[in-house]
Amino acid sequence: MVYILILLAGFSRVITHPANFTAINAVGIFGGKYLDKKSAVISIIFIMLFTDALLGFYDPKIMLTVYISLIFSTLFGQYLKNHFNFKNLILAILTSSTIFFILTNLAVFFFSGMYILNFSGLVRCFALALPFYRNMLLGDIFYTTVIFGTYKLLNHSKLNHYWKGIYYGTNRIN
Numbered sequence: 699m700v701y702i703l704i705l706l707a708g709f710s711r712v713i714t715h716p717a718n719f720t721a722i723n724a725v726g727i728f729g730g731k732y733l734d735k736k737s738a739v740i741s742i743i744f745i746m747l748f749t750d751a752l753l754g755f756y757d758p759k760i761m762l763t764v765y766i767s768l769i770f771s772t773l774f775g776q777y778l779k780n781h782f783n784f785k786n787l788i789l790a791i792l793t794s795s796t797i798f799f800i801l802t803n804l805a806v807f808f809f810s811g812m813y814i815l816n817f818s819g820l821v822r823c824f825a826l827a828l829p830f831y832r833n834m835l836l837g838d839i840f841y842t843t844v845i846f847g848t849y850k851l852l853n854h855s856k857l858n859h860y861w862k863g864i865y866y867g868t869n870r871i872n
Contacts, residue, residue: 700732700849701741707845708745710837712752718833721841722746723771723798727790728845730775731782738772763805767798787846791838799831 707721707728725745729738746765755761774790803824806812813819 700729703845703849704729704741704745707841708749710841711745711749715837716833718830719837719840721837721845722768723791723794723834723838724841724845726768726771727775727778727787727794727838727842728849730772731778732775732849735772735776738775739769742768742772757809759809760802760805763801764798767801770794770797787842791842792835795831795835795838798834799827803827 704725707725710721722742722745726738726742729741733741743765746768750756750761771790771794774794778786778790806827807820807823808815813823
């Protein structure tokens with residue numbers, strides 16, 4: 699079920715959405731919590747490669763920075779395995795979004811050729827990226843809530859018993 703939720707959420711990149719309002723960071727946090735470290739990293743890289751193949755690849759240096767930034771979200775998810783509570787989940791969301799924002803904008807600044815490589819160019823790069831950061835934070839909060847909530851709901855003991863009954867044909871209407 700974890701892989702199904704990860705794949706479904708991963709496809710938020712290919713549906714129409716506001717810029718950076720996707721589930722990809724939430725997928726990293728969720729995968730990090732519920733999968734082993736290697737599987738979580740492979741999952742996020744696979745989803746990114748697959749959806750980038752659909753959407754189109756871009757500058758390899760910036761792309762590598764994006765992928766590395768997303769691996770951080772899986773590491774925060776790994777931390778949540780033994781320290782899961784609301785405060786730590788919010789902290790994981792905020793921290794992974796912020797790391798993504800900083801690293802990817804540094805990559806855009808240095809490798810895109812869009813900015814003069816001085817302090818003024820750096821400030822301009824980060825200032826123009828603030829709407830993307832806002833969207834990412836909102837998307838991460840929304841999708842993390844949806845993914846973790848769906849997982850919890852589907853694993854609730856009574857509901858889980860009901861679904862197993864449907865699957866095995868033991869639930870009957872009297």
